[in-house]
Amino acid sequence: MELAALATRAVPGLSPTGVADAPDDARDFMSAVVVDGSGNRWRVRGPQHQQAAMRLETEVQVLRGFSTAIRAELPFRVPSVAGATRVEDMRVFVYNHLPGEPVELPDLVRASPELIEDLGRTMAAVHDLSETVVDHADLPGYSAERVRQRRLNELDAAASTGQVPPLLLRRWERAMEDKALWDFAPTVVHGDLHEDNLLIEGERVMAVTGWTDLHVGDPADDLAWLIASPEQTFSDRVLAAYTAQRRTAPDEHVLRRAALSAEFALAQWMIRGTTGGNEQMVEEATGLLKQLASDIETYGGRPIALDPPEEDKPQAPADTQDSKPVRRAGAAATIAGAGAWDASDDDGEPAFITDADVAEADPSDGAAEQETGVVTPVPAHAAPRPVATQRTASDDDPLTEEIPAYVDDAGEFDLPAPVTGSLPIQPDHDSERRAKQKNFFPSSAASAASARSASSSASSSSASSAISSASAQSAPSAVSAASGASAEPVGSAAESAASPAEASSSSIYERHPGLRPPGS
Known part of the structure; x- marks a missing residue:
């Protein structure tokens, strides 16, 4: 109900009559669908930690970039921000609800x-x-x-x-x-x-x-x-x-x-x-x-x-050899302690070769390289690979600028204050699957089935009926989900019936056959 109270503060005149869970990445966000007295539906989304808060601020900036012309060209709809409110140093956003439901x-x-x-x-x-x-x-x-x-x-x-x-x-x-x-x-x-x-x-x-x-x-x-x-x-x-x-x-x-x-x-x-x-x-x-x-x-x-x-590449015949010279570091090495090699002094005995006496040439000086034959040795350690920098919000950053006037971010509408304080940061078992990145590999049927339960509740014809359905089925759903894991594809009926032994022996390929090589 905390999200419903925050939605009341964020959107002036919103009077919630029902609320239901909405599928999301539980370790990053908390989400709910709120229904008001007029039957309108709103999606409320809040961050669980600072990194998630930055991602939400980014999304708001992205949605502002979808101009009317761009939205008109797309074959689908994108969300619109209806309001926002602040809890400590993070903001919770309310979006106009969109038609349709996620399909497994x-x-x-x-x-x-x-x-x-x-x-x-x-x-x-x-x-x-x-x-x-x-x-x-x-x-x-x-x-x-x-x-x-x-x-x-x-x-x-x-x-x-x-x-x-x-x-x-x-x-x-x-x-x-x-x-x-x-x-x-x-x-x-x-x-x-x-x-x-x-x-x-x-x-x-x-x-x-x-x-x-x-x-x-x-x-x-x-x-x-x-x-x-x-x-x-x-x-x-x-x-x-x-x-x-x-x-x-x-x-x-x-x-x-x-x-x-x-x-x-x-x-x-x-x-x-x-x-x-x-x-x-x-x-x-x-x-x-x-x-x-x-x-x-x-x-x-x-x-x-x-x-x-x-090991799968064809090997060249033993009696053939690629004799094409390759210029690389060490090609201009000298005999240790004896300076450059003198052909007239060659006694046919092996010599110890080192790069210690090789003078480095300027890589940009092609003439010097041509005259001396010296090649600049390759550094022992390559330069660090480039890493993308993470933007952070600041006072003058457009990501943190105030949302338009319809947002009650400063309490200007004098509405009842919601319950405030720290946002919940520990996801419950019912939403554990949302934490799996991209939802490619849910770790257990328990987390998957419980998340599916929340999703089905959110997709009910109305949020109020979803609440009653969720309250009536949450306990048995948790029990059945926890009773065993599944070796079947996510979302199958066998998900809550398989034994733990079967789950422990299941493979990624059994649950995700698309990862198998074609024809296997």
């Missing part, structure tokens, strides 16, 4: 051709947005090479935890070092696109929400949720519709990078748990990484890198 991924897999086509049209429209939307919000843009370097930085961080199986490290590094795989044209990227942020009604995607991570980068990131689907052909069908709707054809390797992004989400989950000191997250990620490594070892893994592994 297993249901989307069985969707009609019309809905599949609209999913492709929706994602194409996001990627065809003008970059001015990103520039207006002062958000980052990354070149293809910068995206690749950022992935390598994350891989280094994951490797430093010591919890990622070597098989996965080699597999991911080979893909990230394959520059041909990263030859793509950057586009506007939603950054948090998955089924929970797509509001669907009938055969249409009515609205897209969750614009907190908008940037210019790799469009494959928005396709990763398709790869983790419970059916391999789903991603191909949506990709075909997506390709037909794009103004420019996507690169041919987009699904390979999407598969990499889906797998690498586990490593990102590990990094987040490690940096946040959350042992439960680390334990979950460790188990899932081991399962994924085992599945890839068994099935071979979905193709990602363009070049085959070294």
Whole structure:
């Protein structure tokens, strides 16, 4: 009820008559749908911590950049901010409610051709947005090479935890070092696109929400949720519709990078748990990484890198040798303690070679290199890879400027003061699945089923009926969800019936067949 009280303060004249949970990332945000006396529905969203607060402020700035002309061109609706109020040093926002409800991924897999086509049209429209939307919000843009370097930085961080199986490290590094795989044209990227942020009604995607991570980068990131689907052909069908709707054809390797992004989400989950000191997250990620490594070892893994592994490459015949000279550091080495090599003094005996006496030449001085043959040695350690800087809000930052006058951010409407104080920061078990990044790999059926329960409550015909439904079913839902985990795809009826033994032996591929190599 705290969110309902905050909504009352944020939107003048709003009198809540009902409230229900709304699906969201529980570790970052708290959300609810509020119904007023006139039957209007409002979505209330508040941050759980400072980083989430910055993301919400970013989303507000993004939504302001969607001008009337841009909104008119889109085949779907985007949220509008109706008001905001401050709790300590963070703000809670109220959005005009949008039509449609999230549809679970297993249901989307069985969707009609019309809905599949609209999913492709929706994602194409996001990627065809003008970059001015990103520039207006002062958000980052990354070149293809910068995206690749950022992935390598994350891989280094994951490797430093010591919890990622070597098989996965080699597999991911080979893909990230394959520059041909990263030859793509950057586009506007939603950054948090998955089924929970797509509001669907009938055969249409009515609205897209969750614009907190908008940037210019790799469009494959928005396709990763398709790869983790419970059916391999789903991603191909949506990709075909997506390709037909794009103004420019996507690169041919987009699904390979999407598969990499889906797998690498586990490593990102590990990094987040490690940096946040959350042992439960680390334990979950460790188990899932081991399962994924085992599945890839068994099935071979979905193709990602363009070049085959070294052990799979054909070897050159033993009697042939590539004698083409290669100039590299050390090519102009001298004999230790004897200066430059003198051909007239060659006694045929081996000599100890060192770079110690090699004089460095200016790399920009081509003439000097040509005359002396000296090549500047490669540094022992490469320069640090570029890391994107994180913007922070400040007093003169447009992200923190006051929302227009209709927002009661200063108590100017003299409405009853809500319950204030620290926002709740501990997610309950019913919303644990929302914390899983991109919702690719829910750790247990208990968290998944309970989150599904909240989602179904939020999608009731009215918030008041959703409340009564949630109160009547919350206890049995929790009991049935906690009674066992599932080895079936997320959202299946067997989710609450499987035994813990079955869950412990389940594999990533059993729950996410889309990750398997084609034909397996």
